Amino acid sequence: MTEDTCSVNIFDPEKVEKVKSVLSDDEDTLKLAVFFKTISDQTRLKIIQSLIIEELCVCDLAEITNVSISAVSHQLRILRDKNIVKYRKQGKMAYYSIVDEHIDQIINLVKEHISE
Amino acid sequence: MTEDTCSVNIFDPEKVEKVKSVLSDDEDTLKLAVFFKTISDQTRLKIIQSLIIEELCVCDLAEITNVSISAVSHQLRILRDKNIVKYRKQGKMAYYSIVDEHIDQIINLVKEHISE
């Protein structure tokens, strides 16, 4: 993986060291990547955007996202595991909502970025 | 894909309609998803964060990210296609830089979000 395919190439060691020292460490970058990956699926994004508007049950989300209940449930589990959504049980139903409204800001900032 | 597995379940049609009408359309959500997917890989994130600091050539980026030159080049192509990075040719070298500094804000906002 990390073999020195670059051994012949000249690179600027000073620049490289400077960048390396300023850069986030691998762990932080991995956390960023995991977060972005979690919200980079169309179904999950629809779920998130819906839950920002209001609390919804699994079946409502299936109707809104246009995928099977099973698929929604799978995606909700991923979002729960990543602490992006939470749920309350009421009888047979599960009502899902957003954990941290912060995510709304992030999506809006990206929307601005895209529409340029 | 869109079969009515949900036909038996009761869902709240009023809520669903309300959310559907407020929600971004599929095309916008897809754009969001594509953007997030583009920046959700660890190697690409390192490249982006490095280029935010300063302009770098392919070989420098390979050294910084610790992957092969070929792998970096593949990732740079993805970032070019998505208009996230650009490059200038100088002799044999290609110097890459960030297209839109906006992306720095996005990453920083997510970093804040994560560190809570």
Next chain:
DNA sequence: ACTACATTTGCACAGTTGTTCAAATGATAA
């Protein structure tokens, strides 16, 4: 106990992704 039903879960499968390898470009210098 039984039935009904919302949700979850495990499995299988197709589609996607990131990497490496080897070959191709393209540019400089001799």
Next chain:
DNA sequence: TTATCATTTGAACAACTGTGCAAATGTAGT
């Protein structure tokens, strides 16, 4: 031209991802 070298590209491959199906779980009512 030939050689050298930075970068790009295409193919192949393993690993991962999102979905639907079917079975399981859990809850409410009879």
